[in-house]
Structures are given as structure tokens and as C-alpha cells.
Amino acid sequence: MSASTGHADRRPRDHRGPGKRAGPGKTLRWLAEAAATWLWLRAMGALSPDRASDLGGWLGRTVGPRLAVDRTARANVRLAFPDLPEPRVREIVRASWDNLGRTAAEYAHLAAIMDPASGRVTYSGHERLQPAVDGRQAMICWSGHFANWEVLGCAAAQLAPRSVAIVRDPNNPYVARLVERARSVAGGERVNKGREASRRMMAAVRDKALLAVLLDQRLSDGIDATLFGQPAKSPSGAAVLAVRRQIPLYPVRIERAGPARFRVNVEDPLAPPQDADRDTCTRQLVAACNARLETWIQARPGEWLWQHRRFEKPAYMG
Structure with missing residues (x-):
């Protein structure tokens, strides 16, 4: 709250630090x-x-x-x-x-794309998510930046009565509002990655919601793993939660079928290992996710987001 007016302080914040106002x-x-x-x-x-x-x-x-x-x-x-x-x-x-x-x-067309009557998104294997659709069990579905990756969160919102998508908001708060308006067409909840996302992921499990996450980008504080044999720090939040609560991770392969048209295939789940300590099990599950990503990328390399520095810095210095 603003001390001088008694109203919420609406001045933009600089994303480089909490509470720091943008100049x-x-x-x-x-x-x-x-x-x-x-x-x-x-x-x-x-x-x-x-x-x-x-x-x-x-x-x-x-x-x-x-x-x-x-x-x-x-x-x-x-x-x-x-x-x-x-x-x-x-x-x-x-x-x-x-x-x-x-x-x-x-x-600009996510509403039309996600309209079931348009037939622009077709599904296969989505019956695997039925426990979350029925509200009987929390489930985690995941994908990567393939085709149009916004389809994952929108599909989760359409399929399940309660869904939470972990997203990466643009640093520009005004652009973030425009992007959120586009993402919200299918309903559901979206949470920007970070500490709040970790808390909301745990709450989503308690609420027996369908959790949707993208697991293919580099995180500086991610877990040490490999992708295509290269060191690549990888997101581990979903794997940690899956191991802790024994929740399977459902890979969701999104493919472009044409202009503004997509196929969404929910594949057999990756079950969290149980034969070692939690840290080891988490690393094994992250490795399994990266192996699945490799399979998808090899099959349709032109549909992946290559413009992101996915590997560790030494890999680019050769």
C-alpha cells in the first residue's frame, strides 16, 4: 500500500529485485x-x-x-x-x-485454436488423465517448447476442472498482462515460475488438480543433468514433487499439424523411482524426462525452440 495515498502502489517493479521500482x-x-x-x-x-x-x-x-x-x-x-x-x-x-x-x-487466436468446435486441437491418450479430470487424484503433465507450447496449459484447463500451469512471464509487466490475457482464454490458473510456483505446485497436489509444466529450458539453479550428452542444468521441481508424493509424470507431446493446428498426445507416464534416496530418485526422473525430450527433438527438430542457451557455458566456447 502507498503510505501517502492509501491505495495500492501501481508503479511498475523492476524484475531484477523484489520491490525495486523501475526507473x-x-x-x-x-x-x-x-x-x-x-x-x-x-x-x-x-x-x-x-x-x-x-x-x-x-x-x-x-x-x-x-x-x-x-x-x-x-x-x-x-x-x-x-x-x-x-x-x-x-x-x-x-x-x-x-x-x-x-x-x-x-x-492472438488461442481462443479460436482451443475452441473444441474448431477441431484445431486433436487429442490422443488423454484418457490417461481421467483421475485428475474426475477430481480423484492430482496429476502432473509436462512438455517442452515444441510447436505452440501454450497449448499445454490451455489443454490442461479444458480437460480438468482444476488446473495450474507454471509459466514464464515476460519481464516487462505490461507485456505480461497482454500475454496473460491471451493465455487465460481456456480458464485454469497460471503461476509465474519461482518461489510462488513451488508453493502453488504443492497446493495443486493437495487440491487434486492437474499440474502442467514445461521442463526443457535451462535453470541456473537447476539440477545437474545431461541433454544430448551435454551438461545441462534442468528443472527439478516437478520431479521432486513426483518423488515426494509418488505422482507419475505424464509426458505430453505437442506437434504442429498445420497453421494454428496441433496434435496433443498424452504418453505413458514416467513413474518416480522408489529404490534409492530421494535425491537419487529425483535425478533419475529428471534424466528420464530429458531422454524423452531427446526423442521428441530428434523426431521433429524444427519444432523445438533452439534459440535458448540450453547447455552450460563451456559448451559454447569450443
Whole structure:
């Protein structure tokens, strides 16, 4: 509360530290970014879902390779697939840019995409989540940044009466509000990753909710693990919870079936190990998740988000 007015302090906060207010320069930059995001969503929303997705894909594969982060994407592909010829590396990265551009455009159409009557999302294996749908048992479903990864949280909200999706909000609070508005079309609850997410994950288990998480990005405080044989600190919160409460992790493979169209396949669960101490069991479960991610990436490499520094710093210094 503001001591001078008695009303909530609505000034933006700097995400670098709790309670630190953003300066005027950063606030102006945030507002400019939010205005650009709003215009983008309005422009894409004026098109049909298919045309918006196609335009986003064209922009992604046209502009993306010109950005500095394209070097990170190509380095990641080389680290994961060291025997690939360079033309194939560039082909995978270009497809990834296409997918990223499509995903950005599809935020404006998540309501239409998730509308069951549209047939834009098809499911298989979702009967495996029936205990959570019936409210009888807490369940954890997980995926990675494939195709349009926002479909995971939206699907969980549609399938189960109680769902919690752990998300990564943009650092810009004004952009975060626009993104949240798009994500909320299917209902459910979304919690930004961090300490609050850990508390809400435990509460979701007590509430017998369906918990949806993405487990493929690097966390500086993550558990030591490997991906494609490379050291890669990995998220462990879901695995810790699964081992502690003996809750299976359900891999959810999301594939792009066309512009603004997706297949969601709920695969057989990864059961938490019980034959060792909790720390060892957690590491084994994280390793199993990473192995599944490798399988998905190998099958459709152009649909994964390669533009993120997934591996440890020494891997990029060779």
C-alpha cells in the first residue's frame, strides 16, 4: 500500500529485485514494447488463424536468421547433432524460426485454436488423465517448447476442472498482462515460475488438480543433468514433487499439424523411482524426462525452440 495515498502502489517493479521500482527510462521502454505487442496482437487478430500463422512463420524465417540469437540456435543444433552437415543445421534453425513466428502470431487466436468446435486441437491418450479430470487424484503433465507450447496449459484447463500451469512471464509487466490475457482464454490458473510456483505446485497436489509444466529450458539453479550428452542444468521441481508424493509424470507431446493446428498426445507416464534416496530418485526422473525430450527433438527438430542457451557455458566456447 502507498503510505501517502492509501491505495495500492501501481508503479511498475523492476524484475531484477523484489520491490525495486523501475526507473523512468525502463518504464518508457516497457511501454513502447507493450505498445508494439498490442499492435502485433491486433494486426494478427484481424487475420484468420491460418493466415496469421502463415504470416508469422514467414516473418520468423525471414527475420530470425538475421538476428544475433541465430548463432545460439545454430550452436545448439551442432551440440545436439554434431554429425549433421551445415546445410541441415541451417534448415533446422530456419524451421525453428518459422515455428517461433507462427507461435507469436497464434497468441492472438488461442481462443479460436482451443475452441473444441474448431477441431484445431486433436487429442490422443488423454484418457490417461481421467483421475485428475474426475477430481480423484492430482496429476502432473509436462512438455517442452515444441510447436505452440501454450497449448499445454490451455489443454490442461479444458480437460480438468482444476488446473495450474507454471509459466514464464515476460519481464516487462505490461507485456505480461497482454500475454496473460491471451493465455487465460481456456480458464485454469497460471503461476509465474519461482518461489510462488513451488508453493502453488504443492497446493495443486493437495487440491487434486492437474499440474502442467514445461521442463526443457535451462535453470541456473537447476539440477545437474545431461541433454544430448551435454551438461545441462534442468528443472527439478516437478520431479521432486513426483518423488515426494509418488505422482507419475505424464509426458505430453505437442506437434504442429498445420497453421494454428496441433496434435496433443498424452504418453505413458514416467513413474518416480522408489529404490534409492530421494535425491537419487529425483535425478533419475529428471534424466528420464530429458531422454524423452531427446526423442521428441530428434523426431521433429524444427519444432523445438533452439534459440535458448540450453547447455552450460563451456559448451559454447569450443
